[in-house]
Amino acid sequence: xxxxxxxxxxxxxxxxxxxxxxxxxxxxxxxxxxxxxxxxxxxxxxxxxxxxxxxxxxxxxxxxxxxxxxxxxxxxxxxxxxxxxxxxxxxxxxxxxxxxxxxxxxxxxxxxxxxxxxxxxxxxxxxxxxxxxxxxxxxxxxxxxxxxxxxxxxxxxxxxxxxxxxxxxxxxxxxxxxxxxxxxxxxxxxxxx
Numbered sequence: 783x784x785x786x787x788x789x790x791x792x793x794x795x796x797x798x799x800x801x802x803x804x805x806x807x808x809x810x811x812x813x814x815x816x817x818x819x820x821x822x823x824x825x826x827x828x829x830x831x832x833x834x835x836x837x838x839x840x841x842x843x844x845x846x847x848x849x850x851x852x853x854x855x856x857x858x859x860x861x862x863x864x865x866x867x868x869x870x871x872x873x874x875x876x877x878x879x880x881x882x883x884x885x886x887x888x889x890x891x892x893x894x895x896x897x898x899x900x901x902x903x904x905x906x907x908x909x910x911x912x913x914x915x916x917x918x919x920x921x922x923x924x925x926x927x928x929x930x931x932x933x934x935x936x937x938x939x940x941x942x943x944x945x946x947x948x949x950x951x952x953x954x955x956x957x958x959x960x961x962x963x964x965x966x967x968x969x970x971x972x973x974x975x
Contacts, residue, residue, distance in 0.1 A: 785852055785853060785854045788848045788851055788852035788854075789848075789852060789854065791844065791848040792845060792848040792849050792852065793925070793926060793927055795841050795842075795844045795845035795848060796845050796921055796925060797927070797933065797936065798841050799838060799841050799842050799845055799917070800917075800918070800921060800936065800937070800940055801936070801940065802834060802837060802838035802841060803838050803842075803914055803917065804914070804940040804943060804944050805834055805838075806831060806834050806835050806838050806910075807910065807911075807914050807944050807947060807948075808943060808944070808947045809827060809830055809831035809834060810831055810910065811947040811948065811950060811951045812827050812831075812947075813827055813828050813831050814951060814954075815950065815951065815954055832892075835889075835892075839885065839889055842882065842885065846862050846882065849862070850862055855870050856869060856870060857870055857875065861875060861879065862879060862882065863879065863882075863883070864879065865877075865879040865880045865883065866879070871923075871924050873923065874919075874920055874923035874924035875920070875924060877916050877917075877919055877920040877923065878917065878920035878921075878924065880913075880916050881913045881914075881916040881917035881920055882913075882917075884909040884910070884912055884913035884916070885909075885910070885913045885917075887906055887909055888906060888907055888909050888910045888913070891903050891906040891907065892907070911948070914944060918937070918940070918941070921937075922937065
């Protein structure tokens, strides 16, 4: 492959990762809120979340691979795994590495979910909420298409939908926290035959 091909592959997979991981966040919030994707049963929403998570991870692997194989800029496998050690754009590349490491923790614990237990898996799974904005800042800081109109609009759309989904998630959590144990008890007693 030529360096130019790898450069285009890196740019394309970075943009695809932004879209896919944004949809993964939206679906994760939908699963937590027990919402459904229109036309799918609730378990279908969870299955779509898992499938797109793996697809996004595959595109992320392609994104990282194309960056490390391309000889135009010296990015090593170590740079992709250990944050802020790269000679090339250490801050922006380091943020991408942090996002990758967080997603790697989420992926590994999700694959081992049955062995780890729900509480441990869920605690680590919260890192997905941290990795998305870190990856976004990485892309804005190091991406060669950052100033392009199409990339600006794509980024704005992804940010707006992710913020709206997270706001819905926080609102749901706030409503749940306001429920008093007495109100929950009354609800439970009212459900008894």
